[in-house]
Amino acid sequence: MAKPIRKSVSRSAGRGRIPSPSLRAEKSAARREAILSAALDEFSARGFAAARLDDVAKRAGVAKGTIYLHFRDKDALFQEIVRSMMGPLVGTLEGVFRADIPLRTLATQVVDLFVREVFETRRKDIIRLIMTEGPRFPKLAEFYYREVLSRIFVGIRALTQRGLERGEISHEALLRFPQLIAAPGLVAIIWIGLFDRFEPLDVRELLRAHLDILFDDGRVP
Amino acid sequence: MAKPIRKSVSRSAGRGRIPSPSLRAEKSAARREAILSAALDEFSARGFAAARLDDVAKRAGVAKGTIYLHFRDKDALFQEIVRSMMGPLVGTLEGVFRADIPLRTLATQVVDLFVREVFETRRKDIIRLIMTEGPRFPKLAEFYYREVLSRIFVGIRALTQRGLERGEISHEALLRFPQLIAAPGLVAIIWIGLFDRFEPLDVRELLRAHLDILFDDGRVP
Amino acid sequence: MAKPIRKSVSRSAGRGRIPSPSLRAEKSAARREAILSAALDEFSARGFAAARLDDVAKRAGVAKGTIYLHFRDKDALFQEIVRSMMGPLVGTLEGVFRADIPLRTLATQVVDLFVREVFETRRKDIIRLIMTEGPRFPKLAEFYYREVLSRIFVGIRALTQRGLERGEISHEALLRFPQLIAAPGLVAIIWIGLFDRFEPLDVRELLRAHLDILFDDGRVP
Amino acid sequence: MAKPIRKSVSRSAGRGRIPSPSLRAEKSAARREAILSAALDEFSARGFAAARLDDVAKRAGVAKGTIYLHFRDKDALFQEIVRSMMGPLVGTLEGVFRADIPLRTLATQVVDLFVREVFETRRKDIIRLIMTEGPRFPKLAEFYYREVLSRIFVGIRALTQRGLERGEISHEALLRFPQLIAAPGLVAIIWIGLFDRFEPLDVRELLRAHLDILFDDGRVP
DNA sequence: GATGAATGAGGGTTCATTCAT
């Protein structure tokens, strides 16, 4: 008798509301997130091959076997990190791209968004991991190209086109090489990871300087 | 000195021919080069952690133990690859930087040099490896920063300064962020490795377009 | 006793219907049988060590934990398969042995019984499992010897004795080695499992030929 | 100086003869044999799936990794045991089969050979393993059928044919079912492994009694 | 020096068993 009572107590935990539809599922989802998060940390710190699932489990506060309840294997875990954390960003970015405001303003907003949502979060680590491990994960590279890069490039090209038409920007080559627009962002990620201790880099300033060049502002007379 | 002598003595003992005293040293140096080359291939293809010294040895045509006659361990081998292959390039680059020709011409030469000496050689793989494995090799990153990057940046800054003074270039920000000049080159290396099969990239054209932007050429009216 | 009552109370609490008091027990027994059956399949297909309780549960349509409500552990489950499926056969066989009919006729009936009740059922898989896994399950081997083999051998020896006395059979050695009588049956089980695809074996014919030899029939003149 | 001397001493170990052509190869072959022998012990004792390569290595006096220098994996090790130990026996047996002596004499020799070369050696364990693990190793079963069984059966059938023609034997069914001739040998192997402690079996006597029946000797009048 | 067999620590993965729900 004590048992069922204890159970229902622990379930609805003193609240007058309906018991959580599935405490189990909630905890399971939380574990899954913890594993993803821990794995990102470990993969970032040591690289995919050198990261130990033992450490991932320890960091996530679960047993090693638990990882395999949520992910088929180490590869799948890695790919899922990228999928789950980069996917949402694209939608946000596409939303920003759609705003009908002056290109210069929009570009500055994108820079801020990049700094805030990528640089100051662990997404920068994911991007670094993609650059780092991509060659060994063709499917991951494909996913990233298809779901992230190509969609961002579509947006960039559309904006560039609009900017050219409206006279807000003057370099046609940017239509062919949207990489030129994104390059400093990626290089900043690399720089921070490798050389920041020797020569710190102010990423926001770097990106703004890049905009100045693209928009042909801030020139010496 | 004692070493080679002792060797040749023990080798030619009793025979009438005098082996070239450096024959041993030559063969040894050749082996060393073969190992470095093979290791670069393997590290590039699989990443540092996943590369097997067994494969390196096989590819180099030596026994596994021989690697340890030339390099303390796997780490040292990796670091030596970077050291031995990137060092020479800097001198060449510094030479080009020193030429007193119009900046635009010089920049174009540097682009060509980059394409020829980096992109079309295995140096691009080394640069990729530095980006890829650097975080796990602080000493390597430091070497690369000190011996390669900082020296190149000194040159770039000097040229930028000169260009600004002579009115050949107009963005002062480039003095603070030489990364902006180099960024497309690095991004090209990454792109080729990850996404070229989805969307091929003409690196030379990309870099020239970049120069157009930096020098403010090729604008629509 | 308290247990089922408490259960049915908690289950039908507040409803007007009185559940059959044995409904629970019936379902439980059915589950137990399902688990035994599924386990036999899995053990037969993969061997004891390689069989997974996960698969057993799946095949039985129960959860993994349910297995442990019926069997202490994997070992107990295995032993129970043998106990529950081989026990009944012995009684049947002993009944046949008791029939006072010509030995040749009786032997033919036993062959048919063996083919029908062992070879064409999963009992042949159990016998195979005993041969296969017996060395690792001393208690099982003991059970099988005590409850099955020795009782069958008692019957065989009695029949042999009778046959010798009545002149129906002439090899006294069969008294000392009843194994000689059973051997082809066992070998047939092994053969079917291992070599049937290379050289199919007609088990009934094999056993009948064996009887011909034992009874000294079917000789060339 | 001490080194080379010590080496050559240990190599030719005080003998005046040429040094062993390859001490390395010898030791390697010895290790391989040790591993095969240890693996047979472990597989016999625990079954293939439950045997641990760790234990095999320990028993063989080598490191775990050494096993993998000689065998691709656990499966290959197992298959090699069978191949290397059963192969030679067939040749011997075929030799005996070819002897042109009275069938009864030859059969008795075969029984003795079986007892001596199979029953009193670890070959009986291998045969048990084949029966035990065969279903999970189709290739092994095929090898065994092709290289061992079918060749033995060819011999048995030839002898049976000859025996029938010469009136040494009178059961034609043995041509169709050579299994009937071999059955007691296999059953003996099974019996010893499972039930010998309850009811010891004199294998030689069993097999001789079997011959009496086949040759229709030893009958009560 | 050169070899490559041998080593053994280490890591990914599996799966019997437990236990909170």
Add this chain to the structure above:
DNA sequence: TATGAATGAACCCTCATTCAT
């Protein structure tokens, strides 16, 4: 009772490193 997520010990296999030859 029944469930199935969670556990963690165990095991196969790899590979950097050593060392006798």
